[in-house]
Amino acid sequence: MRIFSVKKPEYINKTFRMPLELIRKLEIIARANDVSLNNLVMQCCEYALDNIEVKEEHNFKATNE
Secondary structure, three states: OOOOOOOOOOOOOOOOOOOHHHHHHHHHHHHHOOOOHHHHHHHHHHHHHHOOOOOOOOOOOOOOO
16 A cells, blocks of 8 residues: 655745737636636646657756746
8 A cells, every 4th residue: 555645845936927908818718627827727737748849859847937
């Protein structure tokens, strides 16, 4: 039997500038799916990173920047 381990994801605040129309579209989608705008943006970013086509291998390891 595996031991249950509580995991606490680490989050950091960042500010991004996005076009107003993009924000409006994201807000509509978030509201329609009953998720926060932040949660939707995280899911979109994860999807994009998981499905990006790169010309050479990159290590997408998180940095402390």
